[in-house]
Every structure is written in structure tokens, then in C-alpha cells.
Amino acid sequence: MKARILVVEDEEALTTLLRYNLEAQDYDVDIVTRGDEADTRLKESIPDLVVLDWMLPGLSGIELCRRLRARPETKQLPIIMLTARGEESERVRGLSTGADDYIVKPFSVPELLARVGALLRRAAPERVASVLTHGDIELDRDKRRVARAGRPIELGPTEYRLLEFFLEHPGRVFSREQLLDSVWGRDIYIDERTVDVHIGRLRKLINPDAAEDPIRTVRGAGYALDDRFQKAG
Numbered sequence: 001m002k003a004r005i006l007v008v009e010d011e012e013a014l015t016t017l018l019r020y021n022l023e024a025q026d027y028d029v030d031i032v033t034r035g036d037e038a039d040t041r042l043k044e045s046i047p048d049l050v051v052l053d054w055m056l057p058g059l060s061g062i063e064l065c066r067r068l069r070a071r072p073e074t075k076q077l078p079i080i081m082l083t084a085r086g087e088e089s090e091r092v093r094g095l096s097t098g099a100d101d102y103i104v105k106p107f108s109v110p111e112l113l114a115r116v117g118a119l120l121r122r123a124a125p126e127r128v129a130s131v132l133t134h135g136d137i138e139l140d141r142d143k144r145r146v147a148r149a150g151r152p153i154e155l156g157p158t159e160y161r162l163l164e165f166f167l168e169h170p171g172r173v174f175s176r177e178q179l180l181d182s183v184w185g186r187d188i189y190i191d192e193r194t195v196d197v198h199i200g201r202l203r204k205l206i207n208p209d210a211a212e213d214p215i216r217t218v219r220g221a222g223y224a225l226d227d228r229f230q231k232a233g
């Protein structure tokens with residue numbers, strides 16, 4: 001089942017960006033642009049996580065957060081607060097508003113996605129597997145550790161996220177553009193050749209003994225985690 005995320009944010013450019021990137025991660029996304037409307041919505045149905053802006057028309061994010069924490073049904077609801085630089089005060093830093101996490105704008109999309117994923121896993125560990133495996137490759141999301149045939153492998157953050165993304169979608173072919181969108185996030189302009197560079201690095205790291213390459217290059221299409229590999233592994 002897809003996790004449902006409610007985004008409460010009044011900046012249209014940001015809601016577009018959040019919707020696009022969260023949907024690309026296979027979340028169901030609802031957007032509400034006013035604090036008071038979000039309050040009403042959350043009395044009707046409770047999502048799995050809320051991304052909540054601090055400054056909102058109708059009712060502030062802080063006040064909404066306080067109200068949600070006061071209701072038994074939403075006491076445990078995972079909340080990530082968005083705050084603009086400058087609004088960031090001791091109050092939000094100490095998370096005394098009741099938010100589980102906060103992110104300062106402008107933020108990087110991969111950072112936000114990582115926080116969303118971490119919070120969802122913490123709230124409902126049964127929903128998201130913490131250990132992903134494929135053949136003799138094992139990736140432990142809680143410990144952020146990767147191993148091949150039981151031997152630990154050190155990956156940089158981008159290579160780690162690339163491998164995690166491939167493991168989440170074994171056998172599916174992704175174009176360079178799709179990989180850029182899903183792994184790097186759409187707000188950053190990066191040349192598509194960057195994808196090749198990082199795939200090259202990941203391949204080198206994951207195949208220390210020139211073992212079987214789990215990543216397949218699909219000519220003219222992109223890259224995929226080789227599903228034949230799993231049967232062999």
C-alpha cells in the first residue's frame with residue numbers, strides 16, 4: 001500500500017516540486033494551501049505523514065501542529081515542518097512545536113525525501129523493508145550499510161541512493177532523465193552524463209573482484225538492476 005502524504009504549503013512552485021518528487025517515490029500526495037483547511041481535512045482523514053509549512057494563510061503551521069498533537073488521533077502523526085531561513089527560531093530548532101523534524105528552505109529534494117523516508121520507516125517499520133536484497137547484494141537502510149556476499153562496501157551518498165533506488169525497482173529500466181529526477185531531484189539541473197559517471201562509480205564499488213555486474217546498460221534506454229542476476233545469485 002502506498003503511503004499517503006499531506007503537503008500543507010501555500011507556495012505554488014513548492015507544492016508542484018513536492019508533488020512531482022514525492023509521487024516519483026510512489027507516495028500518494030494531497031496538497032492543501034491553507035492552515036485552516038488542513039485542520040478540517042485532518043479531522044476527516046489522517047495521512048501517514050504531513051509536510052507542514054510554518055507560515056500559512058488561515059492558521060499557522062505551528063498552531064496546526066500544536067492542535068494535531070493535542071488530539072489523540074493525530075498525537076503520533078509524523079510531521080515534518082518547513083521553515084524559511086530567518087523564521088528558524090529556537091522554538092522550531094527545539095521542535096517544541098511537536099514536529100518530528102524540520103527542514104529549512106531552500107532545501108534539497110533528496111534531503112527532504114530522505115527525511116520523509118526515515119520518518120515513515122520509524123512510524124511504520126512494517127510498511128517499508130529496512131533491508132533490501134538482490135542476489136548477493138544487501139542494503140540495510142537503518143544502518144545505511146551495503147554488503148556484497150557478506151563483505152561490507154563503502155558507497156558515497158549518491159551511489160548509495162542510486163543503488164537503493166535500483167533495489168526498490170528491480171528489473172525496471174530507467175532513463176538517465178528518470179534517474180536524475182528520482183535520485184537527484186528535479187529542482188537541480190545536472191547534466192545527464194553525471195548519471196553515467198555515478199553509475200560507473202557504483203559499478204566499480206559494487207564489483208570489487210570484477211564479480212557479476214548487477215547493473216545492466218540498456219542500449220538507448222538507460223539502466224536497470226539486472227533481474228537475471230537475482231536468479232544466478
Ligand code: CA
Pocket residue numbers: 009010011053054055056
Ligand atoms: Ca508559506
